[in-house]
Amino acid sequence: MSKIVDTAIAKARALPCWATVTPTIEQLGGGITNINLKVQDGERAYVVRFGEDIPEHGVMRFNELAISQAAAATGISPGVHHVEPGVLVLDFVEAPALDGPDLHDADTLIEATKLIRRTHDEVTQALRGPVLTFWVFHVLRDYAGFLRQNGSAHVAKLDALKAEASALERAVGPVSLVLGHNDLLPANILRGADQLWLIDWEYGGFNSPLFDLGGLATNCELPAEAERLMLKTYFGTDPDPGLMRSYGAMKCASLLRETMWSMVSEITSDIDFDYAAYTQDNLARYRQAHSEYHS
Known part of the structure; x- marks a missing residue:
């Protein structure tokens, strides 16, 4: 176990909110931004x-808290x-995280899409x-500036990526604002006994519904x-x-954001994770999606 995790466990044990002494x-598991722990406190469990x-990722904890509280109030997320x-x-909920193949099942995809719609509404x-x-396009511009200022190994790619992002922003066109999750990895959707849960709101904020989708x-x-089933379920009509x-x-922009998020994390993160490999994987996926979008 790493020193970072050991320190986190000691801090967690010292929190004043437990009913039991030990x-x-x-x-x-999971999480490539934060350290997450499970605490069994008598009969109850917590995360x-x-x-x-x-700041370089636009993550502000007052924002995460406000959205976590609102999501808990609607029954979409566990309580604070x-x-x-x-x-x-x-609150800890006994619910395994989904993975990508789970969403290839039509019933699960429909259920997850309805959860997204509930979130937005x-x-x-x-x-x-x-x-x-x-707004993902602001995020991308800010990431490009950060990467230049900090001597990223990816600086030579930035002009082309920024130009592509600007063209994608124009293609998205006018948007309707809703509260978005903005980090819809399947691991952030949990399958409970009688519902799906949505967790981890650190990137939450007002955005177009299309970004989450x-x-x-x-x-x-x-x-x-x-994808067409997802869009029809969300909007109630064929796209x-x-x-x-x-x-x-917006789908291309989502992949580019994940790519540049990882580029920044290569420089800044202390988490034990292979960000360089994650960057290369997402960059390849972005380029494939971008090519298909323009084909």
């Missing part, structure tokens, strides 16, 4: 998420148990206080027929050519 603590603000600077304690209404906007599709490598053009552009 709660059982173990590291949870402790450690994470400071990450305790908060202090750099620490968020949530209900969490948007439940929010209180200041909340960030997540495109992100889900790319992260799960959905085939074209599954027309205009929607498909906007959606396709």
Whole structure:
């Protein structure tokens, strides 16, 4: 176990929110931004998420807390148990995370899409206080600036990627704003006994619905027929050519954001994860999607 995890466990044990003197603590898998722990406190279990603000990624913990509370109030996410600077304690739900192939099942995809629609409709209404906007094209411009300023190994790629991003932004066109999750990895969707749960709101913010839909599709490598099913489920009608053009552009932007997120993380992150390999994988997937979009 790494020194970082050992330190996190010691901090978790010292939190003032436990009913028992010696709660059982173990590291949870997943997560390439934060350290996540499971705490068994008597009969109840919790997740402790450690994470400071990450300005280079637009992650601000006041924002994560506000959205976590709103999502919990709507029954979409587990409840918030305790908060202090750099620490968020949530109710633990006994629910395995989905993986990409799970979303290739039509019933599961429909259920997940309905969860996304509920998020956009209900969490948007439940929010209180200041909340960030997540506009992927601003994020991409900011990432490019950060990478230049910090001497990234990927600087030579940035001019071309920025030009492509600008063209994609024009192709997306006008948008409707909803509260988006903005990090729809299948691992952030949990299958409970009687519902799906959506977790991890650190990138949450107002955005186009198409970003979450495109992100889900790319992260799960959905085939074209599954994408159409997802869009029909979300919008209640078959997607027309205009929607498909906007959606396709946002899907490309989602992959480019994941690529440049990883480029930045190569420089900044202390988490034990192979960001360089993750960058190359996502860059290849972005280039493939971008080529198909323009074919």
